[in-house]
Amino acid sequence: MTAISTEVLLAGGYAALLILIARGLDLLARHTHGQTERFRTGGFRYDPDHDHWTCPEDQLLRPYGYDHRRRLIRYRAPAAACTACPVRALCTDSAEGREITRPVDPWPHSEAGRFHRGIALTLVVLATVIVLGELLRNHHLGELIMLGALLAGCLTTGRRLTDHLHATPGGFPAPARYQGLPPTPETDDRPDDYD
């Protein structure tokens, strides 16, 4: 007897749908995050090989500081180039040259990233609850196979969504390169409310 009951089909199908939605939300949120970044970096191009930015007027912005608290690398254009720049008013008020930043950590570490992952994870937990509930109630071979596969889907998706919480997440940029940079001074003497 390997028949799969309607109940298991429906519940399993819904659990599968939840897993898909969770993954879809994660993709969308990641994409949106890129757009948010572009609010700040629009017109600037980052070159990962040389670790510098090029501004719309073709000036290079080189790394000059590392912000421990916000885990950002700061890049700056030569002040002289900016002072002479025709579109300076659209770009910066700073007399030190235009600055741009890049987060050290990959996407999910941003505040918004954690939120979107949290929601996606909620859906995966729900899918797991449904699958486990059905596993308790149904024991035909076909059902066991289907629910087992779904459980595996839940677990892998759950792992994927929590990879940013693990010690060495995949794609984590090697920290070594930035260690030579001077840290941005901490002028903040208040208790840090960014944990």
Place this chain on the structure above:
Amino acid sequence: MTAPPSADAVPHGRLLISKAWVQVAVLVVLFGFLVLGVLAYLVYRDEPPVPRQVVGDRGQVLFTGDDITSGQQVFLRSGLMQYGSIFGHGAYLGPDFTADYLHRAATIARSNEPGGDAALIADFQANRYDPATRTLRFSGPQTTAYLANERHYADFFGDPTTAKGLLPHAITDPAEIHQLTSYFAWSAWAAAAHRPGADHSYTNSWPPEPLVGNRPTADNIVWSVLSLIALLGGIGALFGVYGRYGDRLGWRGRQADTLSFRQPGEVALTPGQRVTAPFFFVVAALFVAQSLLGGASEHYRADLGSFFGLDLARLLPYNLTRTWHLQMALFWVAAAFLAAGIFLAPIIARREPRGQDRLSMILLGALIVVVAGSLLGEFFSIRGMVPASARFIGANQYEYLDLARLWQILLTAGMGLWAFILWRGLRGRLRGEHRGNLPWMFFWAALAIPVIYAIGLLSRTTDTFTTADFWRFWVVHLWVEDFLELFTTVMVAYIFVLLGVIREKVALIVVYFDIVLYSVGGVIGTMHHLYFSGAPAQHMALGAFFSAAEVIPLTFLTVEAWAFLQLGARQEAASPTPFPHRWAVMFLVAVGFWNFLGAGVFGFLINLPIVSYYEIGTGLTANHAHGSMMGVYGMLAIAMALFCLRYMIPPRLWPDRLAKISFWSLNIGLAWMCFATLLPVGILQLYHSVSTGYWHARSLKYLTNPTNSLIEWLRLPGDAVFIIGGALPFLYIAWLGLRHAAKARPATPGETEDRLFTEITGPVDR
């Protein structure tokens, strides 16, 4: 080194952005309302007629037009629109009385119909209304059915138990039963009888009912397809244009200013700002009560018989808990908007005239009176305890506008007072400022709120349902899908300007961009609520087409404005002081998310006429309503409350952890509610509606089947997290605000600072 106050703080006599923005925005809004005006004319011309009298096959008078109108009033004041629905509009526990009457009548008539099913269909589709004598004639089988249905509804509403979620003996007066039955009979007649010269009924052949030949009309299918194309094409076009020209909008790529945020405790509060503390406390208290009532309403669906062994329905029947649940949702969200407006005005104006605090307290007092008075009125109205002479102050009206007429008028007046308070506070700043700039936009957006709400006064209980529903949705829809979105955008954009996240010019572009995007679809899109309530087919066509266009901005939000809302969460500048609004800004991130999911995706899921045809009044609407109403406006209200409360609570007492717990609990609880229960229950119900029949999918027998009960129970953990982890901590934070606001550093009524930060030119380390 602190820079001199930025140029943004002084009035701009000229418009900060290109005039074309204003022109386009005005044109789009005018066009929308012009079309709505034409549709208003058509709805009065083409609504189903209310006959002077309805006679049986032998000429005997069955009921009169007065019975129909009185029936509607019995229906409304007994809270039945918060129990079941009429023309698909109302609550979802009880039956849809149009579909229910129609199905019962057709089933009874079928056994008396010698000509078979084809004759039955012809009988129900024939339009025997004579406009000259304003007399409607029922056939023999229809007459028999009417009399049988009257007995059925006498039993139904006379039930001595609470087994249906209503009060015991809810309605027993034979006259009232007669009127109710007449009202249902009229609505069922309009749902089946063909419009003169058309091949569909007054309701575009809704509800689906094979016995009387009701199936989706050609218009229904064609406009469903067209609106789908409009959506996909619109999204494609917008992305194409944006990808090409988007950078010219000019909000990209400027260096974030280095700011020093003025910390809570250093920001002096005006008397007007300090009285928002009791507002927010009322907001939070209403929120807790409202979510508890939601839990009680939900319980009726999971276990109709008893409330953990208690016969709750004797005291709080389902229709009462649901009425209160809905009313309070509007009240607490609106109150939070009012308070946030009052709080922001002095920051924008940089001064506060004397007496703003007193006026605001009057507003709060009025609000409390309206809330208490209307909720009490609803309690008595549902019990049938409001004498005819007191209906003005105690008879429930249509769903969402449930509060009795007096309270409705007072609430409108209260919001008018609020607009006046804002104007008074802003006056100094508005003078000399261009009418299209941000301070004026703030005022215009605020003013639109009472104006649109006032339109609801056109919706009277004595009107035909069709026209009343038309005006009712001006409030329900235009509020949430256009003008509140607009006020939200202005408010958030302004807060971001005040916090130095963006420049005033950029904020202004975002605001105009939003007006255009929301109004293109949102204004005419109002008609997506009127597919089947007796308005002619044009309403369905335009409603479907334009409301599909509403989803375009919401999809777009996922890439632009969603990103915009996230801006505040990306603090990158080397500020010497911590950013004080971490959790307020996170709630805004949540608003962006739910706007996309709850409003955009869940809304479009039920938006096509062909889907709505089988879906209206079922679980997927509840799914959408919760995801959007709580997800967007609930989260927004809390974001604004936390923003303001942050300055009222001394920094050392600010419970950052509680704010965090509340944030996570509310979002996880809401996601759980939607995905564990509302969405799956809705999908199953839609399936059942298509496969077995709409009337059956709306019956208590179906709703309380074991599968549904199980899924309803599944949401309990989410609801518990939402209420205990989400609503209660928020209440505590609001209470802290109430306790400490009076002790906040006072600002002299004359001058306040204009910014919540000081600008630092150059990096902080020099």
